[in-house]
Structures are given as structure tokens and as C-alpha cells.
Amino acid sequence: MNKIFPNIGSERETDRLMFSLVHAASELEKRYEAALFPEGLTGPKFAALSKLVLAGRPLSLGELAGELTCVRSNITQLVDRLEADGYVVRLVDETDRRTVLASITELGLAHQKAGAKRVEELLEALSESLKGIDLDAFGKVLSVINLTGT
Amino acid sequence: MNKIFPNIGSERETDRLMFSLVHAASELEKRYEAALFPEGLTGPKFAALSKLVLAGRPLSLGELAGELTCVRSNITQLVDRLEADGYVVRLVDETDRRTVLASITELGLAHQKAGAKRVEELLEALSESLKGIDLDAFGKVLSVINLTGT
DNA sequence: TCTTCATTATTCATATATGAATAAAATATT
């Protein structure tokens, strides 16, 4: 599904560029997901595992929700699936019995590592294909859009 | 949820740019959805209604799926919701009784028009804030990424 | 014509996302 701008065929240059930008982003996401697929991972699963690896310790589901900027109930479900995959286990935090910790398993670690390698290859290839292009102007436009209040 | 690139804090410039690109796209989408919300529309609902308006005739669900580049079962559900909203009605195609046509209602038309106005305002504002920026280089980078096979 | 094949939409299972309502536990207030 084209999530945005049903492409009414606008004349304005910025319209076409914004359409193209959204398309490029979704293209990137597709390649990213495709890179992770052989390792039994999806984008959200890899993101969660990567946060655990980066932290180097079990994280509470609330912390994970914060890191991944999403709602708690989302993490509950994601961790359900990761647990079903055997990539993560739930632990109770004995210092605060409300808290549930997600702890990455050996299997999860192995898959995260493999996924990270694939993603690195993807970014490396992308970097290669963008060689010799003026990225400064690109960054400037992005920063304008990224100013959240326009 | 950060759909992509769990932001491991890479040094490579292109990595940061790709992250920024995905972020910009999701920012745009958020504003787009926010613009449509007051008109009782979401992105997918508005996209479907807009295709019907653009066509100027009822479209089969298969045609809609093609226009919106998504799977048929997705459209079945989307049209269910649009029908529940009263924005669309289902008609049987008498020339091919397998086919179901989605036909926009007066109410749907009114909401699409209102939504289109909001989106136009959003794009107008965006175009304004990008005035004076070199969009050529931007377009070039996007076109590289949009070459689906890299 | 009758059987086979293709096409259409729907249903079902699943993944991802949000937000409201709930339950359990910790903290604060009286």
C-alpha cells in the first residue's frame, strides 16, 4: 500500500519529491527486511534484539518500549513472538515485582549477529552506490523536514 | 516504532543520512495522517477514496488493489471499514458476477474533498518551507535509491 | 457439453501498530 499521497499527479516539484522520498524510504525498508529475512528476523524483531545487545543487560519491557519509541502493549506482543522464537526469555525483576525483563538468549544473540552483518552489507552497498553524489544538499532538505513542527 | 536501522550510532555518513531519510518519511506520514484525522479519514481510507474520485466511476476491488499496490485481502477489509463509515457502497458487476465494485457515496465524496484540501495545505506549507533549497541534488539521491535493484 | 483452468473476492492465520481498560505491585498521602 502506498501509505501516503495517493499520487494525484501534482505539478509542484516538492510534491513529486515528497512522494519520491516516501517511496525511497519504503524501498529501503523493503531491502532491510529482505536482508534480515534469511536470518529468521523481521525489522522489529531485529531492532529489539539489537537494543538488548547494545545495552548488554536484560531490559524491562518499558525500557524497550522507550528505546523503540512505541507503546508498551506493542512490546508485550513483540516479546511474546521473540520468546516463541527462542530468541529471548522473560525474567521477573526481584527488586520490583511489577517489572518484566527481556533477556536475550544464545540463539537470539547468534541471530542478531548474523542480521547485523547482513544490514552492514546492505549499508555498505548503498554507500558505494551513492559515492560521488552530493549528500550535503540531501541532508539539508532532510533536516528541514525533520524539524517536527512545520 | 523505529521501523528501520535501530540506530547503532554508525559513523558512516550515508548511514546517518539513510536513518534521517526514513525518519523524514515517517514524519511526513505523521503530518499527513494528522491532516486527515479531522475529516474522519486515515491515510489508506483517503487513498482509496481518492482513487475512486480520480477514476470517476466505481472500481472493482481488484482494480483498487492494483492502484494502491497492495494485496486483495487488504482491500476487502479496507472497503469493509469504508462501507461501515458510509463512504462507499459495494455493487455487484452484472457483466461479471465474480466482481465487486466499490462506489463512492455523497458522504464519501464530501470527506474526500475536505481531506484533499487539508493535504493540499500541508504540501503548500512544505513547499514554502523548502523554498530556496537545492532540490536537484535531493532528487538525484532519491532516484538512486529508487532504482529498485541495488 | 463437460471438464479443467483461471480469476475474483472472501475468510483465516498471522505480524505489526495504537490506545483503553485492567490487575498487580510499589509509592505517597493522610
Added chain:
DNA sequence: AATATTTTATTCATATATGAATAATGAAGA
């Protein structure tokens, strides 16, 4: 200490997306 509030995760309802399996209909070929 007892009550009230806050914080934690889960459950539920819903929206959006995919893909596999199914049912109904149409088209092609024997």
C-alpha cells in the same frame, strides 16, 4: 497503618498489512 495514587505489564478492541486456502464464477479446451 490504611487509603489513594502511580507505575508496570497484560488483555482487549481495532486498524493496517501480508499470504494461504476457499468458494464462486467465468473462460478455454477436450
